[in-house]
Amino acid sequence: MSNIIRITAQGISTEELSHCAAVPPEAVILGEARETGAVHFGSDKVTIGTWECTPYAEILAYPNATEYTTVLSGRVAITDADGSVQEFGPGESYVLKSGFEGRFEVLETLRKIYVLIED
Numbered sequence: 001m002s003n004i005i006r007i008t009a010q011g012i013s014t015e016e017l018s019h020c021a022a023v024p025p026e027a028v029i030l031g032e033a034r035e036t037g038a039v040h041f042g043s044d045k046v047t048i049g050t051w052e053c054t055p056y057a058e059i060l061a062y063p064n065a066t067e068y069t070t071v072l073s074g075r076v077a078i079t080d081a082d083g084s085v086q087e088f089g090p091g092e093s094y095v096l097k098s099g100f101e102g103r104f105e106v107l108e109t110l111r112k113i114y115v116l117i118e119d
Contacts, residue, residue: 004043004093005048006119007040007113009072010072011038011111012041013038013050014040016038016088017038017052017091018036018038019035019036020022020035020036020037020051021032021035021089023053023056023058024058026058027060028055028056028057028058029058029085030056030088030094030105031055032054032056033053034054035051035053036051036052036053037051037052038048038050042055044118045118045119047052047116048113048114048116049113049116050112050113052074052109052112053075053105054106054109055108056105056106057103057104057110058103058104059101059103059104060096060100060101060103060104062098062100062101063101064098064118065098066096066097067095067114067116067117068093068094068115068117069088069093069094069096069112070092070112070113071090071091071092071093071111072112073103074105074107074109074111075087075088075106075107076090076105076106076112077103077105078096079104079105080096081102098119
């Protein structure tokens with residue numbers, strides 16, 4: 001078995017994306033999160049995967065984890081606790097540091113590859 005995991009430019013590895021429910025319903029403040037995803041790698045403290053979701057908004061909090069993301073398609077707007085808003089689109093990346101709390105809004109159906117690192 002290889003120790004190399006290939007992930008395509010579409011965020012596909014050994015499997016297609018399937019229905020998932022990463023967004024807690026109580027966090028949703030606008031729209032409906034219709035999600036698909038795939039986990040490519042998981043260990044005690046690191047998860048790497050692809051996630052796709054239709055437009056919606058939620059209050060997102062990472063009290064004990066950091067997320068690194070590269071956007072493959074779509075657009076997302078992230079509002080920090082200080083009110084500053086940043087938008088990200090295809091080919092752009094962002095990091096939400098441990099302790100982040102703010103608004104996460106999918107503006108156009110979003111597909112991203114993420115690395116979640118728990119503290």
